[in-house]
Amino acid sequence: xxxxxxxxxxxxxxxxxxxxxxxxxxKVDKAKAExxxxxxxSEYIESxxxxxxxxxxxxxxxxxxQGTQMTLNTFHYAGVAEMNVTVGLPRLIEILxxxxxxxxxxxxxxxxxxxxxxxxxxxxxxSIKETKLKDLTHEFSINIAELIIEVALDKxxxxxxxxxxxxxxxxxxxxxxxxxxxxxxxxITIKSIKEQPLNELYKIKEKLKGVHISGIKDVYxxxxxxxxxxxxxxxxxxxxxxxxxxxxxDSNRTTTNNIFEVSxxxxxxxxxxxxxxxxxxxxxxxxxxxxxxxxMLVADMMCSSGVIKxxxxxxxxxxxxxxxxxxxxxxxxxxxxxxxLLGEEDxxxxxxxxxxxxxxxxxxxxxxxxxxxxxx
Amino acid sequence: xxxxxxxxxxxGEVDDPHKFVGxxxxxxxxxxxxxxxxxxxxxxxxxxxxDGTKGRVVRPLIVVKDGKLMLTDKHVQQLVKKEIAWEDLLxxxxxxxxxxxxxxxxxxxxxxxxxxPDHTHMExxxxxxxxxxxxxVPYGNYCHSTKLAIGGKNQKQAVGFYASNFSVRMDMDVNLxxxxxAPLVATIxxxxxxxxxxxxxxxxxxxxxxYMGYNIEDAIIINKGSIERGFGRTSYFRPAIAEELRxxxxxxxxxxxxxxxxxxxxxxxDYRYLEEEGIIYPEAKVGEGDVIIGKTSPPRFLSSMDExxxxxxxxxESSVSLKHGERGIxxxxxxxxxxxxxxxxxxxxxxxxTPEIGDKFTSRHGQKGVVGAIVPQxxxxxxxxxxxxxxxxxxxxxxxxxTISHLIELVGAKTGALAGRNIDGTTFVAESEIDLxxxxxxLGMRDNGTETMYNGHTGKQMHARxxxxxxxxxxxxxxxxxxxxxxxxxxxxxxxxxPTEGRAKEGGLRLGEMEKDTFVAHGAxxxxxxxxxSDKTLVPVCEGCGVIAIYNEFKNKSYCPTCGDNVExxxxxxxxxxxxxxxxxxxxxxYPRMMLESKY
Numbered sequence: 001x002x003x004x005x006x007x008x009x010x011x012x013x014x015x016x017x018x019x020x021x022x023x024x025x026x027k028v029d030k031a032k033a034e035x036x037x038x039x040x041x042s043e044y045i046e047s048x049x050x051x052x053x054x055x056x057x058x059x060x061x062x063x064x065x066q067g068t069q070m071t072l073n074t075f076h077y078a079g080v081a082e083m084n085v086t087v088g089l090p091r092l093i094e095i096l097x098x099x100x101x102x103x104x105x106x107x108x109x110x111x112x113x114x115x116x117x118x119x120x121x122x123x124x125x126x127s128i129k130e131t132k133l134k135d136l137t138h139e140f141s142i143n144i145a146e147l148i149i150e151v152a153l154d155k156x157x158x159x160x161x162x163x164x165x166x167x168x169x170x171x172x173x174x175x176x177x178x179x180x181x182x183x184x185x186x187x188i189t190i191k192s193i194k195e196q197p198l199n200e201l202y203k204i205k206e207k208l209k210g211v212h213i214s215g216i217k218d219v220y221x222x223x224x225x226x227x228x229x230x231x232x233x234x235x236x237x238x239x240x241x242x243x244x245x246x247x248x249x250d251s252n253r254t255t256t257n258n259i260f261e262v263s264x265x266x267x268x269x270x271x272x273x274x275x276x277x278x279x280x281x282x283x284x285x286x287x288x289x290x291x292x293x294x295x296m297l298v299a300d301m302m303c304s305s306g307v308i309k310x311x312x313x314x315x316x317x318x319x320x321x322x323x324x325x326x327x328x329x330x331x332x333x334x335x336x337x338x339x340x341l342l343g344e345e346d347x348x349x350x351x352x353x354x355x356x357x358x359x360x361x362x363x364x365x366x367x368x369x370x371x372x373x374x375x376x
Numbered sequence: 377x378x379x380x381x382x383x384x385x386x387x388g389e390v391d392d393p394h395k396f397v398g399x400x401x402x403x404x405x406x407x408x409x410x411x412x413x414x415x416x417x418x419x420x421x422x423x424x425x426x427d428g429t430k431g432r433v434v435r436p437l438i439v440v441k442d443g444k445l446m447l448t449d450k451h452v453q454q455l456v457k458k459e460i461a462w463e464d465l466l467x468x469x470x471x472x473x474x475x476x477x478x479x480x481x482x483x484x485x486x487x488x489x490x491x492x493p494d495h496t497h498m499e500x501x502x503x504x505x506x507x508x509x510x511x512x513v514p515y516g517n518y519c520h521s522t523k524l525a526i527g528g529k530n531q532k533q534a535v536g537f538y539a540s541n542f543s544v545r546m547d548m549d550v551n552l553x554x555x556x557x558a559p560l561v562a563t564i565x566x567x568x569x570x571x572x573x574x575x576x577x578x579x580x581x582x583x584x585x586x587y588m589g590y591n592i593e594d595a596i597i598i599n600k601g602s603i604e605r606g607f608g609r610t611s612y613f614r615p616a617i618a619e620e621l622r623x624x625x626x627x628x629x630x631x632x633x634x635x636x637x638x639x640x641x642x643x644x645x646d647y648r649y650l651e652e653e654g655i656i657y658p659e660a661k662v663g664e665g666d667v668i669i670g671k672t673s674p675p676r677f678l679s680s681m682d683e684x685x686x687x688x689x690x691x692x693e694s695s696v697s698l699k700h701g702e703r704g705i706x707x708x709x710x711x712x713x714x715x716x717x718x719x720x721x722x723x724x725x726x727x728x729x730t731p732e733i734g735d736k737f738t739s740r741h742g743q744k745g746v747v748g749a750i751v752p753q754x755x756x757x758x759x760x761x762x763x764x765x766x767x768x769x770x771x772x773x774x775x776x777x778x779t780i781s782h783l784i785e786l787v788g789a790k791t792g793a794l795a796g797r798n799i800d801g802t803t804f805v806a807e808s809e810i811d812l813x814x815x816x817x818x819l820g821m822r823d824n825g826t827e828t829m830y831n832g833h834t835g836k837q838m839h840a841r842x843x844x845x846x847x848x849x850x851x852x853x854x855x856x857x858x859x860x861x862x863x864x865x866x867x868x869x870x871x872x873x874x875p876t877e878g879r880a881k882e883g884g885l886r887l888g889e890m891e892k893d894t895f896v897a898h899g900a901x902x903x904x905x906x907x908x909x910s911d912k913t914l915v916p917v918c919e920g921c922g923v924i925a926i927y928n929e930f931k932n933k934s935y936c937p938t939c940g941d942n943v944e945x946x947x948x949x950x951x952x953x954x955x956x957x958x959x960x961x962x963x964x965x966x967y968p969r970m971m972l973e974s975k976y
């Protein structure tokens with residue numbers, strides 16, 4: 001039996017072969033097993049895309065046509081301010097353009113075993129939320145006579161976050177260089193080591209407000225949600241790397257909707273999957289139905305170079321081999337000039353160029369040629 | 377303290393805003409403050425706004441004091457006798473104009489019966505709420521407001537009897553309904569606007585039912601007999617204009633029958649209708665390409681060479697002729713002078729337009745539709761009394777659009793037609809539906825407007841009772857004969873050699889970017905190539921330098937302007953637009969080369 005399966009290796013993809021192996025009844029004779037495998041093989045061959053099929057255009061049409069029907073641009077979580085999510089067409093454009101700064105970064109944080117049962121979930125959520133100095137203070141004031149900044153801490157706020165009050169001073173000390181930081185209970189005084197104009201001091205005061213004290217940086221809102229049996233935390237603002245370092249966080253399942261973050265932390269393969277998932281989420285939320293393979297193709301195009309490239313004139317389009325194809329998409333003059341300067345050659349291997357020249361496009365019926373060369 | 381803003385600028389404060397506002401309004405009614413000044417007290421913001429600026433929409437209302445109208449019977453009598461006019465009412469403070477802001481503080485009654493001491497104003501007439509065209513829709517208070525607006529808009533596009541002196545007018549592009557009728561169900565606005573002197577529609581019999589699927593999606597069925605009796609018949613007028621312009625050097629255009637040796641002379645047949653003066657005679661039946669006004673112009677450029685040229689007297693042909701697809705009958709010829717004293721000739725063409733499939737018709741309630749079929753009267757369904765409808769309207773147009781007024785007009789006009797009187801359908805104050813139904817019953821009809829009908833083909837009685845009655849229908853100016861267009865071969869643009877654009881130029885129908893994509897997605901590559909063959913050209917390409925070579929037809933030989941004739945030159949089939957692009961590159965100092973290899 002193993003020998004039989006071995007002979008199909010390379011003919012049928014590995015996971016398909018494994019599926020057959022796992023699902024085959026225990027008492028099956030070799031002839032029947034071979035019949036099954038032969039059938040699987042023929043089905044597999046059948047399901048392959050034909051040569052010359054315009055998969056890219058079909059993907060574009062499949063996503064584009066449905067895209068025109070999208071309504072609803074934002075989704076709001078009930079009860080939480082500032083928790084709205086960009087969905088629909090704007091989100092789709094954002095993903096496919098490969099934007100580095102997306103409009104609503106979010107994370108879905110899964111928690112490690114003992115913490116995901118819902119006990120102290122609010123506490124955990126709050127510890128994940130970023131606390132800045134301004135959240136913990138009554139007031140910031142500048143003592144003009146002595147050129148000192150005084151920060152009056154709010155003890156109640158500090159208690160609710162659950163951190164040591166002396167930690168605040170240390171965090172400030174870390175964040176500011178060339179400044180002397182002294183803490184006396186809930187009053188922190190900051191003095192410049194060097195003599196500095198008042199202007200500078202004012203800038204430092206503004207900077208102080210944003211000093212990170214605890215929690216995961218950039219996460220400005222948290223929302224514990226029950227999903228299935230366990231509790232997860234949905235956050236507004238995303239920082240995957242810092243989240244993975246957190247002791248509560250299950251780094252195997254936690255995700256973000258920021259594709260570039262996924263790419264940086266987990267690599268480009270994960271980013272590809274993330275693109276597919278995020279696009280699929282948009283499609284699904286709009287109640288549309290698009291085959292996942294179209295999105296896989298787009299994601300492949302965006303990630304094939306090893307870094308994420310958006311479907312823009314700076315990204316995927318700039319990778320095109322044809323000058324004419326590049327020029328027919330946005331900024332033609334730029335492309336023509338650079339082609340003229342470099343003496344670029346257009347092999348006329350793709351669709352747009354051949355349409356421009358009124359030649360048969362090398363897809364479908366335009367693809368086949370003669371095997372033998374004919375003499376002139 | 378209440379802040380006071382005058383023309384949006386802060387001016388000061390007052391202690392008692394109500395007293396302040398009241399005193400301004402009082403002074404305005406006395407005539408001490410201009411009529412166009414409005415005051416508004418915003419209670420939530422505790423601010424008074426006084427505004428006399430331009431551009432605010434204001435509307436007149438009757439002033440009410442202590443629950444009593446300022447407008448008395450005496451005023452009305454004086455108005456009827458024309459002893460006083462509108463201005464006098466304004467001066468006396470009987471009527472005043474409110475803007476949107478001051479209206480916010482007003483409490484306006486609709487009818488005199490509902491006046492209370494709290495009311496400050498009353499409407500002059502309820503339809504003052506809506507605009508002119510909108511109030512031409514009967515029973516407008518039984519209609520969805522957006523449909524009401526559409527109904528008003530549609531009426532503006534209706535073909536009617538636009539001016540009674542039409543026969544001596546030279547309007548561009550006008551339609552004239554040949555047998556217009558005054559509406560059976562009219563509103564007060566019809567009376568005010570003297571609508572019956574220039575009506576735009578006809579009273580017809582309408583049945584609400586299906587007819588073999590030819591009236592799906594808002595289409596209507598028209599009775600051919602009705603058309604033969606004059607329904608929807610219109611005339612289309614369009615003048616052609618020619619002037620004898622003067623040019624530098626004492627040269628002028630000349631309206632005449634062009635000589636045969638003139639530059640650009642058409643064929644003799646094209647000039648066949650012209651009389652001695654070079655102008656066509658009235659009642660001539662003309663078609664595509666026929667010359668209406670013969671005209672010649674002096675040559676465009678006068679070079680010194682021409683002075684010695686014996687044939688210098690070549691004038692240009694510049695006659696006015698009918699364009700592609702145009703036809704008609706010459707209706708009226710006018711010879712006069714323009715402002716500069718030059719001879720001016722106008723020839724008005726007339727064309728008869730009977731309703732055809734695709735013409736647009738509408739009722740007054742935004743229920744527009746195109747003709748789906750024209751059915752012989754013998755095939756139309758008929759009622760027990762032998763009435764055949766002029767139009768069959770699909771019932772599916774009613775529920776989603778909620779134009780109840782359409783249904784009420786039908787019953788109203790039916791009652792009016794049977795009783796031999798006009799029905800008042802003015803919005804808010806129309807004759808009530810209940811009364812109409814009672815009257816309809818007394819006239820021997822079913823009071824809900826339905827009748828038993830029989831199939832026009834088989835004569836079988838229909839199971840359902842059909843809602844049938846009279847209605848005022850309008851023919852809209854969008855007619856197929858002005859829009860129909862197709863092309864197989866035709867003119868091309870000079871620059872790109874691609875087909876021209878638009879119906880007037882007999883243009884092609886563009887297969888656009890997205891349509892192209894569908895061909896590619898199907899893999900129909902060769903079909904796509906054929907579609908885009910409209911500007912294909914065969915160009916000789918030099919294999920040496922890669923630019924386009926020159927073909928000498930006399931010697932049947934190609935040569936390259938740079939490499940001479942000792943290089944291999946091959947013919948390549950490309951689109952002319954691409955060749956043009958290469959030429960443009962060359963003009964920019966970019967050297968585009970074509971490197972050839974065997975296709976197979």
